[in-house]
């Protein structure tokens with residue numbers, strides 16, 4: 001319903017001229033922006049980027065460089081994709097290559113090394129969990145016996161808790177699924193891009209592979225040494241694979257509650273930039289707390305223009 005309303009409210013933005021007028025009105029003196037994508041179809045992605053013309057994508061490095069030097073970044077934006085799902089990276093990389101669009105892919109390296117992403121596990125639970133009892137720790141929270149509430153509870157944990165607590169909770173329900181059925185195994189979860197594919201794509205300088213941590217854990221839940229490990233090890237792993245410099249970090253989950261002062265401090269030691277999922281443009285921005293505008297498969301062209309104009 002909310003989505004329907006938003007799409008309805010954004011109808012005038014179906015017209016390109018209204019989009020251009022509002023871009024000029026609202027953003028006459030303001031900056032470029034970074035777009036953030038997760039899983040979406042290549043044709044949707046291509047249509048969304050084309051809808052932002054006359055704005056054009058430039059590389060994240062160039063956008064930041066111009067911004068730091070005080071050069072104009074009006075009508076400029078950078079494209080980023082989070083999480084390294086094989087199909088998403090390959091399909092959308094083809095679109096970028098075809099259109100000559102620079103793109104940054106943020107990789108959580110444990111995922112490429114065979115671990116499943118925590119939120120993929122929750123999607124799996126949401127899809128396959130049938131009859132269940134609650135684990136000892138949450139057994140008094142009876143509302144979690146409704147699966148929708150349980151999925152929300154587990155998802156909320158991801159944004160603030162460390163991997164030990166997240167895994168304890170998630171693994172219990174994964175075990176319930178595997179005890180109840182045959183063949184409901186992790187192979188059904190989305191596959192990560194392989195290192196060989198990363199290496200191959202990274203030969204093309206339109207692409208850039210940057211760090212999205214090792215384990216995709218909320219940074220606010222980590223100690224200083226854990227942060228250092230998540231950031232520095234993932235940076236080295238990607239640099240070793242691509243032979244190119246990793247200078248940007250993307251905070252897992254990217255929300256205010258997933259990022260604390262300590263994580264910003266540690267990120268600023270090892271990276272030139274760090275990106276969040278807090279919506280906004282480059283304007284009086286901390287380079288290690290960069291806003292992005294997140295776009296999704298279900299966002300219509302007019303809604304994309306509205307979102308970008310109002311960010």
Ligand SMILES: [Zn+2]
Nearest residue numbers: 082083252253
């Ligand atoms: Zn992510």
